[in-house]
Amino acid sequence: MLRIYDTRAGRIEEFPGGRAVRVYTCGPAVRRRAHVGDLRTYVLSDLIRRVLERRRTRVVVCRNLIDADSGSGGPDRGHEDVFRDDSAALNLRPPEHTPRAGEPAGLTIELIAKLVERGHAYAAPDGSVYFDVRTFPAYGEISGKRLDELEPADPHGRFHADWAMWRPADGEPGLDAPWGRGLPGPHVECSALSLRFLGERVDLHVGSADLLFPQHEEERAQSDAATGHEVVRHWVHGGRVLFDGHEMAGSAGDAGAAVPLSDVAAAGLDPLAVRLAFLEHHYRQPLDLTWDTLRAADRTVRRWRARVAEWSESPSAPMASSYAERVEAAFDDDLDTPAALRILRELEEDESVAAGSKFETFLHLDQVLALDLSTEIGKPRVLPAGAGELLDRRARARETSDWAAADRLRDELAELGVTVTDTPEGQSWAL
Ligand SMILES: [Zn+2]
Secondary structure: OEEEEEOOOOEEEEEOOOOEEEEEEOOOEOOOOOOHHHHHHHHHHHHHHHHHHOOOOEEEEEEOEEOOHHHOOOOOHHHHHHHHHHHHHOOOOOOOEOOEOOOOOHHHHHHHHHHHHOOOEEEOOOOOEEEOHHHOOOOOOOOOOOHHHOOOOOOOOOOOOOEEEEEEOOOOOOEEEOOEEEEEOOOHHHHHHHHHHHOOOEEEEEEEHHHHHHHHHHHHHHHHHHHOOOOEEEEEEEOOEEEOOEEOOOOOOOHHHOOOHHHHHHOOOOOHHHHHHHHOOOOOOOEEEOHHHHHHHHHHHHHHHHHHHHHOOOOOOOOOHHHHHHHHHHHHEOOOHHHHHHHHHHHHHOOOOOHHHHHHHHHHHHHHHOOOOOOOOOOOOOOOOOHHHHHHHHHHHHHOOOHHHHHHHHHHHHHOOOEEEEEOOEEEEEO
């Protein structure tokens, strides 16, 4: 059974799953180009899906697309296309529902009207509609913030922490609502869309820790006040991502430090190196990505693919079940992918396990890891010019126990893009 950290409960909780699981993932803001940091949340959501699906649980995911703050400015379909390509490059299974914010248009108005009717929201004289946070005493349970500690969200509300769910449009394009022409506030969408597409019970809500406050507090208050019960069972938050120690574009980011996934591919690295680099770190830990981390992950992905291709030539053998069970137990243990990958490396090097068993085990686990480990099977492997001779020299150096020369030749081969691994059968190489 999956055990996962629930931010609101403040502890790891059991998640029995069941036949069908409903997951809501806070979507990307398509008003700017996505960078690799944004993608961590979606890899997390995909990982949860794959861990649950291997037990045949049906997972239904809704992920919105955030067009723009408060609806100003249109969506940038170009950024949306980039995000779709990035998702495919990272092997993210497409969500079942991908509503765009504001589509269908009436949803947020319907939700706000319901909140007004139930006494949880009020219209202000200027045409704004505020959530009346004092009617929702559970506010702050996800972030641990208390109402009396909060800075005023908006000077026009009745209470310092009330937030505007609706704003008058002031000449800009807007929607017609019972409170006049206007636009929904930025955090109403998620409540409205999750209630519309997943219903009144959401098993897991996945988002970046950056959105914990106030976004997710507001989302919870709106959804729960509208339905009269707790809508989200578990709140799951992924840690933030820096690149070379810098914040990337986003709420507090530096646009110059943002690395889009296309830069990773342009540097000659496999985009799935980014997926592996995420999996090498626990999802809740903040992560500082560097080019070195990505290059190391790229080498691992390529080496594993080459080894899977090699192992595919060996006599077939059953899966190494004790290894597979340990890896799956790590997945179930609050998605402990760093431990899972350590166990896989142990298996890779375990000389007592037949190559055919390694093959079966790696490919079985790749259903969750999604690193495309089978892609080199059957492909002719072509060494770059000069590499064959270096490999021969290295084999002779090893025969004569000239380890210094062997190490030097390994470095020279690495510069040509050839990774050498020493195995009991001699050296093997991967591109
Ligand atoms: Zn959201």
